Amino acid sequence: MAQAESVGGDLQLVHLTKMFATFTAVDDLNLVIPKGSFFALLGPSGCGKTTTLRMVAGLEEPTSGQIMIGEKDISFERPYRRPVNTVFQSYALFPHLDIFENVAFGLRRRKVKEVKSQVEAILSLVELDGFARRMPAQLSGGQQQRVALARALINKPEVLLLDEPLGALDLKLRRQMQIELKRIQVEVGITFVHVTHDQEEAMTMADTIAVMNGGKVEQMGSPTELYENPRTTFVANFLGQSNLISGKVFERSDDLGVELYGNRIRVPRSRTSSNSDSLWVGVRPEKINITLADRPIPAANVIPGVVTDASYIGVSTQYLVKTAWSEELMVFEQNLLNSGARPGDSVNLSWDPAHTFALDANQDVDAGVEVPEADS
Amino acid sequence: MRTRRWLPYALLIPGILWLAIFFIAPMFNLGATSLYDPNGSLDTGYRMTFHVANYGDALSQYYPQFLRSFSYAGIATISALIIAYPLAYAIAFKSGRWKNFLLVLVIAPFFTSFLVRTLAWTAILGDNSTFVHFLHTIHLLGPQGRILATPVAVITGLTYNFLPFMTLPLYASLEKIDPRLIEASSDLYASAFTGFRKVTVPLSLPGVVAGTLLTFIPASGDYINATLLGQGARTSMIGNVIDSAFLVRLAYPLAAALSFMLMAAIVGIVIFYIRRAGTEELV
Numbered sequence: 041m042a043q044a045e046s047v048g049g050d051l052q053l054v055h056l057t058k059m060f061a062t063f064t065a066v067d068d069l070n071l072v073i074p075k076g077s078f079f080a081l082l083g084p085s086g087c088g089k090t091t092t093l094r095m096v097a098g099l100e101e102p103t104s105g106q107i108m109i110g111e112k113d114i115s116f117e118r119p120y121r122r123p124v125n126t127v128f129q130s131y132a133l134f135p136h137l138d139i140f141e142n143v144a145f146g147l148r149r150r151k152v153k154e155v156k157s158q159v160e161a162i163l164s165l166v167e168l169d170g171f172a173r174r175m176p177a178q179l180s181g182g183q184q185q186r187v188a189l190a191r192a193l194i195n196k197p198e199v200l201l202l203d204e205p206l207g208a209l210d211l212k213l214r215r216q217m218q219i220e221l222k223r224i225q226v227e228v229g230i231t232f233v234h235v236t237h238d239q240e241e242a243m244t245m246a247d248t249i250a251v252m253n254g255g256k257v258e259q260m261g262s263p264t265e266l267y268e269n270p271r272t273t274f275v276a277n278f279l280g281q282s283n284l285i286s287g288k289v290f291e292r293s294d295d296l297g298v299e300l301y302g303n304r305i306r307v308p309r310s311r312t313s314s315n316s317d318s319l320w321v322g323v324r325p326e327k328i329n330i331t332l333a334d335r336p337i338p339a340a341n342v343i344p345g346v347v348t349d350a351s352y353i354g355v356s357t358q359y360l361v362k363t364a365w366s367e368e369l370m371v372f373e374q375n376l377l378n379s380g381a382r383p384g385d386s387v388n389l390s391w392d393p394a395h396t397f398a399l400d401a402n403q404d405v406d407a408g409v410e411v412p413e414a415d416s
Numbered sequence: 417m418r419t420r421r422w423l424p425y426a427l428l429i430p431g432i433l434w435l436a437i438f439f440i441a442p443m444f445n446l447g448a449t450s451l452y453d454p455n456g457s458l459d460t461g462y463r464m465t466f467h468v469a470n471y472g473d474a475l476s477q478y479y480p481q482f483l484r485s486f487s488y489a490g491i492a493t494i495s496a497l498i499i500a501y502p503l504a505y506a507i508a509f510k511s512g513r514w515k516n517f518l519l520v521l522v523i524a525p526f527f528t529s530f531l532v533r534t535l536a537w538t539a540i541l542g543d544n545s546t547f548v549h550f551l552h553t554i555h556l557l558g559p560q561g562r563i564l565a566t567p568v569a570v571i572t573g574l575t576y577n578f579l580p581f582m583t584l585p586l587y588a589s590l591e592k593i594d595p596r597l598i599e600a601s602s603d604l605y606a607s608a609f610t611g612f613r614k615v616t617v618p619l620s621l622p623g624v625v626a627g628t629l630l631t632f633i634p635a636s637g638d639y640i641n642a643t644l645l646g647q648g649a650r651t652s653m654i655g656n657v658i659d660s661a662f663l664v665r666l667a668y669p670l671a672a673a674l675s676f677m678l679m680a681a682i683v684g685i686v687i688f689y690i691r692r693a694g695t696e697e698l699v
Contacts, residue, residue, distance in 0.1 A: 134601075146604040
């Protein structure tokens with residue numbers, strides 16, 4: 041992690057900790073969020089992401105640690121003195137003010153001139169021209185969401201905080217707003233820090249994602265990096281789905297040879313996040329080829345099994361394949377390469393070593409699986 | 417199941433009957449009485465002469481009591497608002513698990529009668545009370561100065577008696593305010609005070625309007641506070657005049673005309689007030 045040298049307008053969290061009575065919501069968090077980036081804090085409910093956001097906004101006081109924007113320590117600055125604005129989860133639009141006055145609220149408090157032209161410009165950015173004199177209650181959820189965004193953005197904050205901003209929208213609108221938010225972020229170039237429990241939302245929009253669990257960052261990186269090369273079982277399971285198989289290292293050379301219940305496979309060293317000899321070997325379901333037992337095998341890492349379930353879901357067919365040691369592995373096969381496998385068939389599962397990752401076996405194999413959704 | 421269209425009307429019947437018998441009929445009767453010949457009496461009977469001059473006579477004779485009533489009620493309403501707002505605010509936002517207990521305390525005075533509570537104030541404000549002695553000691557009141565039998569006493573009584581009617585609607589509207597709106601205002605550069613002024617106060621206006629009406633209307637027609645705490649003609653309110661015209665002097669047409677004018681004046685004031693409140697001009 042980068043040290044506290046000169047970092048321009050980056051948002052830095054240094055050893056940030058928040059305790060509620062005996063519960064540690066945020067545990068010694070260290071993050072540098074580069075200026076102008078779209079950053080997502082992703083995690084299940086209770087992982088400390090919202091508390092982190094509220095500390096940056098000034099709505100919670102840190103128990104210890106620092107929050108810096110550039111060179112400036114804002115850890116204990118009053119919320120109304122911070123160059124930070126928030127898009128609240130429930131929007132929190134002022135019900136007694138019309139859209140114009142809601143959006144102008146921050147400008148008026150700072151006695152900024154030329155309110156009218158700025159409000160009109162920002163309403164046009166969020167495509168709400170002509171809505172200025174409506175009341176919040178007269179707008180749909182998606183429109184209210186955009187008002188909340190405009191109300192925060194108009195102040196040109198150093199950092200814009202978004203607390204589950206799309207949580208209350210239906211799926212179709214959410215997709216649309218994801219694209220919209222990304223467009224707006226690129227257009228205004230402000231640092232966006234986005235808190236969500238929806239991995240798809242985080243992956244669609246963010247340049248960098250920090251996956252949080254139990255008040256700590258599990259792993260940070262680009263969406264591709266997190267998905268392709270997870271470093272903990274939590275990340276492997278929370279972002280998409282993973283097949284994790286227990287294995288023992290039998291050879292260390294340019295790459296690692298790992299034995300999975302008698303099946304020898306290879307894992308690149310760069311994709312191994314542990315020096316231990318006991319590993320969880322992981323592979324994503326869509327990276328696996330499924331071929332009937334008597335057909336040629338297309339990739340180097342192979343495990344035989346028997347199909348127990350096949351469900352056709354349009355874009356792909358999802359198979360469950362039982363291995364000799366009774367673990368059920370998941371395989372997603374594109375409906376382009378039809379293997380013709382049916383329940384009861386003996387098959388070979390094969391994948392490229394480059395798509396394999398290995399994690400320390402010390403971790404709970406089910407971490408991050410089926411996390412109950414905190415939809416609000 | 418078929419909709420029984422007549423059912424809603426049937427359910428209205430008891431209410432309508434009640435209003436017809438105990439409100440509309442007496443109102444009609446009172447209106448008629450206000451136009452009787454004022455020279456009649458209970459013994460000789462009244463003649464209906466459509467004597468509209470009853471109203472003019474009543475007004476020219478008693479306009480000081482009208483004005484006094486509305487100014488006492490107005491001052492009492494404002495005092496009650498000043499006391500009740502912080503109280504309701506504290507109960508709504510700061511009381512934690514004491515909330516219900518405090519609300520019970522607010523309505524606790526209703527467990528005893530209005531008359532008894534007002535009588536108790538004659539002791540609190542009486543010439544030999546600790547409170548008055550204290551005022552003498554700190555020279556806020558001259559050596560012969562009194563509180564009882566002054567406008568201050570009447571207004572204090574009115575303020576006290578109608579305080580719960582101010583507090584409860586204020587509490588109800590404050591309690592409904594989403595605390596995230598206050599957070600949003602502080603996120604948007606409003607200090608705590610500005611947030612209070614620009615968000616909390618406007619959102620509590622419905623409570624302010626309801627509370628002021630519930631205080632002002634009964635306070636304007638009240639005569640118990642003036643009788644017990646005012647104790648004399650110098651503080652008598654229009655309620656006292658109507659009371660004595662009906663029950664002491666038995667001047668029914670005069671009393672009826674005064675009652676009607678009081679009602680009309682209150683309705684007028686209320687309509688004017690609600691119109692203003694509706695357009696944010698009160699803020």
